[in-house]
Amino acid sequence: MDRSEAVTPIPPRAPARGIPWFVIVGVLVAALSMRGPIVAPTPVLRDIEADYGIGSATAGLLTTAPVLMFALMTPLAALLIRRAGAELALLLSLSGVLLGTFIRAVPGFGWMLTGMFVIGAAVTIGNVVIPVIIRRDVPSARVGLVTAAYVATLNAGSLLTSLLTVPLASRIGWPAALLTWSVLTVAGIVLWSAHLRRARRKGDRWGERYSGGEPTGTAGVREIDPATITGPLPVVARGGRERSIARRPVTWLLLIAFAIQCGIYYGLSTWLPTITADELGLDPSAAGALASLFQGAGIAGAFLVPLLARFTPAIVPTLTICISWIILTVGMLVAPELTWLWLTIGAIGHAGGFVVIFTTLVTVSRTDGEAAGMSALVQGGGYAIGALGAPLIGGLHELTGGWSAALALLVGLTIIYSAGLLGAGVAARRR
Template sequence: MTPTPASAAGRAVPWLLLAGVLVAALSLRGPIIAPTPVLRDIGEDLAIGSATVALLTTAPVLMFAVLTPLAALVIRRSGPELALLVSLSGVLVGTVVRALPGFGWMLTGTIVIGAAITIGNVVVPVVIRRDVPPDRVSIVTGAYVATLNAGSLLTSLLTAPLAAVVGWPTALLLWSVLSVAGIVLWGLHLARERRAGIDADERFSGELSPGRGAPGEQSPGKASPEDLDPRTLTGPMPVVSARAASFLRRPVPWLLLATFGAQTFMFYGLTTWLPVLTGDVLGLDRTAAGALASVFQGVAIAGAFLVPLLTRIAPAWVTVVAISGCWLALMIGTLTAPSLLVVWLSLGAIAHAGGFVVVFSLLVQVARSDAEAAGMSALVQGGGYAIGAVAGPLLGGLHEATGAWSAPLGLLVGIAAVYAVLLGAAFLAMRFSRR
């Protein structure tokens, strides 16, 4: 089948698209992580408790869960490129609002940031599926995850030193420079496409690229608008049309949802309180605690590439054992031997980045069309982030109730064990679905 001119043109510049995705990725996690090194200062200055201040990292994750179907509508109406530009603009606006005085403004800005990032979360896997050759999906997804973690690393490492000089409100505001860079690049890219006469929405809903259909299927023509109707894309409590029921009856998407939910719970729960935990357990000051916590983001950059390499050279069960074992080592090690925290954080970083790459690589591989990829992305991210949203307040509440970190870390050990079972089941289901 011959691709449409628009599709061909889109695939003629994959490196430009990849650069745009990677620059955008810097703004898709960093703004959420930025408050964590100064959470205790924020709580003290605004006279709020641990569970309440944790909303500053939990609210965006909750937006990921609730607004994923709406994000699909934005993508359908505007096309992926413009949708990503809207996402970055929203992050910029939210960052400015969050810097205004008062916890109400902080929470409002945080919600805006979460809503805007939701669009980017959904659209990036669709762009990767549309424009990246199938044999490169894992590597490109790894590069995307690595850049997500690079943004988190920068904000985790530098927010506390900046806050010491200019105060935490201004320090949080300064990270808007990442969003501005992404807006400039995507604005130029969108203008270039329009000058070339390429309609982004037509590209998204047009013919599938060669080899992208399901095995043994004839590739369809243009996708119907109903394929991307938000009513067919699911959040945590899906109500779907008959057209979307095909992938909802398959076990792999649901296993990926549960796996991703366990991962987001561990990641956001630990990330929210890691600087505070390291300060309490190891007696570090704010800057040193933030620097140590940044290991969790920094090593993840390498993990995003190590795990895809492992999947190429080793059987699937090795990948499952490696990722699951690293998560368990992080939680058990932090609980029993906190003096070696840098080791446990390094292992956990590999687990987090590798698990993200594996989940979304499996999602892309099992999807049979661009519309189904968007629907599965909405299902997995909507449900997964709904689970992850409760982690920060729950762990903060446990710590406040017990006065120690043993109970929160014990809960994370249990979640890590459940994650290991779910990830193995997802790989098995994927293997049998190919038969």
């Protein structure tokens, strides 16, 4: 969903300089660990259920745990970044993902769930700080492109784990297969350790690197061009200064859209391999490969929606996202034999939905402070509600013995989602 979903204050930008390739490579390598570890267990959920003797609703908690941490940990993550600095915060994020991966490998479902909570808390820090690093270190003209590349790499990490976990599990067992993905995290730790040492040799500090430059708004953020937004807004609310946001209908429309997008994305990411295996009679490896289309096609989708936003009327990206989600859910319900097609189309929705939501948020906000408060409310509430998606889908499957009820629920949710997002789009056009 992609993709990059957290917030923190932005320091003023330094004078124009060359493209920081080392930073960009480090960001993209780190991105491989920002979604992959969360998606990794989904292709082997049936094995996990059988080995630990749990039901589908309980298994769904494995993706609920990290999404819930996104909602709870964002304020603490922003505080950590302000105190520790961006480079150290990202290094701590990757170290936390590695720790959670090892905790998850300890036998027992309780340990596995604990590991997912740790991974979620650690990923939250990365969600918050990576957009900040991009907007701080990358020249303004390249921010949109680099952020889109970051979102695409998030999908690439999910693609790798969805595609290869089952083949690995067939050879070494699913616990060892999940542990194998720690190699990507270790690579990120090595890169950012080197970058941190280099930054300290230069004497850089988070609060000192940019002490001057562009003026900032009331929330300590610089003006952001909605045309370059490719992910959630990297700002955080300051002390409830903008309480009027709760009285604006557009805030709740965006919250509804964000919550439903989170719920559908993480719910489908959790259960797609199982759904395709059950509905189409595929073996686990083929089901994982088919489900990986949902992540893989999102790589292209991450670039498509910003392109539409720049060259077409504002309604076009919004309609594209809504139609994409509706085609995906209706198609899977009525014609599961074409799941490959529905997943390819639906990937546009999950890759670009967050872009549309936060571009709309920027457009309707009247001040930087209002943007900060609205962003915090939409993300905090949205993640908390969206965390229910995976266990709800699993529970409906467990209750009915099939997937039709769960898929019908997703169809209904996408209709509500479309109404909320289009309503917010109308408010944005009036602005």
